[in-house]
Each structure stands twice: as C-alpha cells, then as structure tokens.
Amino acid sequence: EQWVRASGGDLRLLPGVERRDGHGRELAHLYDRRGRNLAALLLAEGLAFQVAVAPNLRLVDCHRRVEVDAREARRGLWREDRHVTPGQLTRSGFAQVRGRVERVERNAGGVWLELEGGLALRVAPRHVRAFVAAELPALVGRVIETRGWVVERREKGRSRWLLALEHPALLQVRDAPGL
Numbered sequence: 172e173q174w175v176r177a178s179g180g181d182l183r184l185l186p187g188v189e190r191r192d193g194h195g196r197e198l199a200h201l202y203d204r205r206g207r208n209l210a211a212l213l214l215a216e217g218l219a220f221q222v223a224v225a226p227n228l229r230l231v232d233c234h235r236r237v238e239v240d241a242r243e244a245r246r247g248l249w250r251e252d253r254h255v256t257p258g259q260l261t262r263s264g265f266a267q268v269r270g271r272v273e274r275v276e277r278n279a280g281g282v283w284l285e286l287e288g289g290l291a292l293r294v295a296p297r298h299v300r301a302f303v304a305a306e307l308p309a310l311v312g313r314v315i316e317t318r319g320w321v322v323e324r325r326e327k328g329r330s331r332w333l334l335a336l337e338h339p340a341l342l343q344v345r346d347a348p349g350l
Contacts (some may be wrong), residue, residue: 174203174207174209174212175203175209177203178203178204178205179204181203181204182201182202182203182204182209183201183202183203183204184197184199184200184201184202185199185200185201185202186198186199187199187200187224187226187227187229188226188227188229189224189226189227192224198224198227200229200230208230208233210230210234211230211233211234211237214234214237214238214241215237215240215241215246216241216246216247217241217242217244217245217246217247217248217249217250218247218248219248220238220248220265220267220318221234221235221237221238221340221341222318222319222341223337223338223340223341224337225297225298225301225337225338228338231338231340232340235340253267254267254268254269254316255267255268255269256268256269256270256287256288257270257286257287257288257289257290257330257332258287258288258289259288260288260289260290260321260331260332262323263320263321263322263323264320264321265318265319265320265321266318266319266320266321266334267316267317267318268286268290268316268317268318268321268334269314269315269316269345270286270287270288270290270314270315271286271287271312271313271314271315272284272285272286272310272311272312272313272314272315273285273286273287273311274311275307275308275310275311279296280293280295280296281293281294281295281296281298281299282294282299282302282307284307284310284315284336285330286315286330289330289331289332290321290330290331290332290333290334291324291329291330291332291333291334292317292333292334292335292336292342293333293334293335293336294307294335294336295335295337298336298337298338301338301339302336302339302342310344313344313346314344314345314346315342315343315344315345316342316343316345317334317336317341317342317343318341319334319335319336319337319341320334320335321333321334322334
C-alpha cells in the first residue's frame, strides 16, 4: 500500500505472455511510476515468495536472485524456516516443501519426482525441456526444496499430494542433515 500511495496510484501493468491463468486471474508485472517492479520490492523485503508461472518467465531469474538475497539476510518470511515435509502436509494450498527424492519416472504425463512422505512433483511435458539442465534423475536420494500449490489426490496407489513444477527456479537441492 505504501508503494502504491507513494506512486500516487500511478501504476503500470506489463502483461505476461499468457494474460490469464487457468482461474481467470490476470498475469502481469506491476510497476510504480518510478519504474520499480513491485514484486521485486516485496521479495527484497522478504514479504513474498517467488513463483514461476510458465510461460510468463520474463523476470524469473531476477526475482530468484532478489529472493535469495532476502533469504540469506533472513529478512521477513526468511527469519525462520517455513518448509514442511511431505508428511506434514494436511491440506491443499500454497506450501514450501523440503523432502528426499525417492524416485524419478518419465511417462506420457511428464516427469514425476516422488518424495518420501507422499508428495509427487510433476513436470508437465511442455515444461520438461526447461528442466534438462537440472538432471532430474540424479536427484534420487537428494534432499530438495520446492514451493507451489499442493493439491490432494484421492487416487489409490498414488502419492497423496501433488505439486506441479513449471520452472527449475522452484527446485533447489538442499542436502541438509536432520530433514
């Protein structure tokens, strides 16, 4: 609110490649009259989490660097660890998750990373190419962190939870003791 007021309400939207998401929400970057990206300002203060919504990836690397700086400085949300393990998930919604990769599989539905505790990470076929450098099969046994919108699945024989990954910026290897 302070940044919007300081800008006299004079804001500029830069629409994404896709202008709306699957829920009808407008996808755009918001700038104040000084040309500052408001998402980057929120990330720098530790007041937001970086997300990547493909194909709207224009500022993903910039936003990632800004969030890493805030995280290292332990600003805002980063003052404490907010990650949960897959076994701690209790409802659908946005979550930051840390877990060990049990297996990686590829099929017609994309690439699937199964984490201990019942979470499947899905890289849809249209996003797989962006993950080539991430060498997903090499993640088996490694501890990773990710974030996004977790949904509950009620299919017998499948992981209880599902999180769709659209960009490698949302996946970091964290091999830390004491998961």
